[in-house]
Each structure stands twice: as structure tokens, then as C-alpha cells.
Amino acid sequence: MAGRKLALKAIDWAAFGEIIPKNQKAIANALKSHNEYLTNRLTALPEKPQVINWAYYKQNIAKPGLVDEFEKKYNELKIPVPEDKYTALVDAEEQEDAKFGAELVKASNARIAELQKDMDKIKNIIPFEQMTVEDLNQAFPHTRLDKKNYPYWPHQPIENL
């Protein structure tokens, strides 16, 4: 008849708010408010119910076997702890999400590596004072003038000047 120990994890609500994308803010708020509602209900209900004063009833009820029978049956009655079918679903979702997260991290790391390469390339160019025009075109390909399509100076459409 006694309540079990509840294993509730501490939640960092700031982090919870951070990870929710903008279009799901309403659902997240609903979840949070439901959590608060449940917490309030839980604190309102005490863990163990009040104890029945069997001695008083034994004294006052005339019928002899009634109270004893009630007491026996009451103490025998065990309310089953409601079984938990849903945590498994949440766990499964979390596994999938963890996979997804791992993929994201991998892609992100690949991007970081490429970006790092670009950064190193740019850092290692020769100083501008020692560059020729060819060196400049090598380091920054977009500076190369297109002498094939625009054979005459300024080798680019007039608007770009």
C-alpha cells in the first residue's frame, strides 16, 4: 500500500527551451504546463493514505465479525502499481533521435573540417606586397579577368567596374 520512490530527473528548463525549434514552441509550452500541473497534483496528494482507526470501529460497531472482516480484507487488498507501457515508446524515440543527432554531428564535423581547410588556405597566402597578378588570381579565383569572353580591356562587363 505504500508509494514507491519516484525517480524523476531534474530538468533544466532553460536548455529545454533552447532546443525547441520555433514552429513547435506551442507544443513545448503545453508539455511544460502539463508537467507543472502534474507536479502540483503530486504534491497535493500525500504518499500514504490516512490510517483507519480500527480500534474505534471495533468498539462502536455492534455486529461482531464486521470490523474484523473489513480489517482483514483491507489489509489484504493490494492495489497494483499501474504498469508503464509508455516509457518504452519514449525510449525508442530517444534512440532514433540519438541516431539522428549523431548524423547531424558527423555532418557538422565534416563541415567544420572543410571550413578549417579554407581558413588555413587563406591564412597561408603570400603577403600581398609580394604578389603578382597571377598569384592573386590563384589565391582568389574570383579576381581572375575573363580574357576569353571579353578580349578587350577592361575584360569584364562595364557595369562591374
Added chain:
Amino acid sequence: MLSRLALHAAGALAPALKNAAPLAPGVLQASRIFHTASPHLAPLPPLPEHGGKIRHGLIPEEFFGFMYPKTGVTGPYVLGTGLILYLLSKEIYVITADTVAAMTTLGLFIYVVKKYGPSIASFADKLREDQLGQAEGLKQASLKGISDAIELEKKQQALVAKRHYLFDVQRNNIAMTLEVFYRERLHKVYTEVKNRLDYHIAKQNMMRRKEQEHMISWVENHVMKSISAQEEKETITKCIADLKVLAKKAQAQSHFLGVERGHFLSLDPTCPCWRDTRLSQRTRVKRESTSIMFIRFPVGALQLILKLCLLFTLS
């Protein structure tokens, strides 16, 4: 390159290199001597800061150095003077009107370059600096862009680490819901059983009360029936006699009460109100009320006594 030409011009035509144009920006090696660098290096080695040394704007210093061991310091000058005299005297160089024109032009030219050379050189340097600054700015901007992108990626990764909170909230909710249900059931059992037990007790009490009342009324009826007519008459006459006595007492009491409350004052010294001045008013009132009850409801009094007795014995 334009920059190289600008440097060369500034170096060549500003003979006093000691107060030449300010240093071009950037790190340039001053150790390299002009015209001796290998042409095969890539990237190109940096340009020398100053051109080769020149004397009188025309003759490189190496010439003087070349002649120094043999002829000393004045050697090249003597050579120059001798050459000029030779050319003039032998009329290899003829002095014409063009000579004067050439000399004035040269003089003017040298004067202008000497006066305005440095400022033009610095202007050219500034142009170059601006170009370099622009290029450098572009480079820094692209570096910053890349580093910002990297920061963003890292932040996203940090967020991924926090995803588990969503599922924690859900699991907590589930656990709490189940617990709430469980506790509510416990409480429900308790309240139901208590209700049943209380019902039994309430039922017993009610039966008890009903039995009591029934018994009392039964006893009363029998008592009433048992009182014969003769007894009733005797009782009534006695009651009337008592009534008369008590009425007199009551009159005296009310008279005294009136005095106490200030309604009137008795001047008769034999009035009994003077006698009982020490007794409290309260006892008087109590006695009076009980007496009124006994006068007016003799049968009711009997009933009351009977009820009390029965209750006392039955409880």
C-alpha cells in the same frame, strides 16, 4: 608592376636617398641587391626597399668602387673631367644653341624632381598602401566569416547534446501520471471503506435513538393510562393550592424585581423587599422562572421527569 616602377622612379630621381620617400609598408628584405636576384624563384622574392646606390643621379656606386683601388677617391671625377675636356676641345661635342636649351631643360627638370619628387613618391606610396589595406581587409573579412561559420557549427553540436531533456520531460510526465493514478486509487479505497464503516455506526445510532423514543412514548402512554380519574382530581387540587402559594411568592418577587430595576421604591418598611436585599437577583429570577414552569405545566413536568429517568436507566 606599377608599384615597382614607382619605387624605381622615386629611388632613381631622388638622388639624396638618405631623405628619400618613406618605407613602403610590409616586410621587405633590404639585403637583396638589385639585379642579382635569381629569376627562378616563386613566389617572387620581395622587392628591395631601395634601388642600387647611385651618385649624382647617373653613375652607379659600383663604378666608383671599381676604380677606387687604382685611383682612389678622386679617380672617377678626374676621368669625368678629362673626358668632358677632351670632348669639348676636340669638338667631338659641339656647343650649339641646343646645348643651352638642353642645359636649361635639364636644370629645370632636376629642380622640379628635387622639389616635388618626395611628395609624389609619398602619394604613390599612399595609393599602394590603400590597395594593400583593401586586400588585407577582404582577407580578414573572409577569415572572420569562416570562423563565424565554425562557431555556429559548434553551437549546433552543443545543442544536440541537450536534446535528451525533451525525452526526460516526457518520461517524467509519464511517471508522474502513473504515480498520481496510484495514489488516487489508494485514497479512494480508504474513503470507501471508511464510508461503509461510518454507515454502520450511523445506522446503529439511528436505531438506538428510535428505540429510545419509542420506549419513552410507550411508557408515557401507560403512565397516562394508569393515572385514574380520582388521582387526577387530587393532583389537580393540590396543584391549585401550590399555585396559590407560589403566586403570592411570585408577586412578592416581581415587586422586589421592580424595586431592584428601579421601577418603583417601596416606602413601607414592612414590605418583604426590604428584608431580602442581600440575596442576589439572579437566584431570585431563577427561582421565579422555575416556579412559573411548575405552575403552568404540571403534566409537562411529569413528562420531563419520566424522560430523564428513562434515559438515565437506558443509556
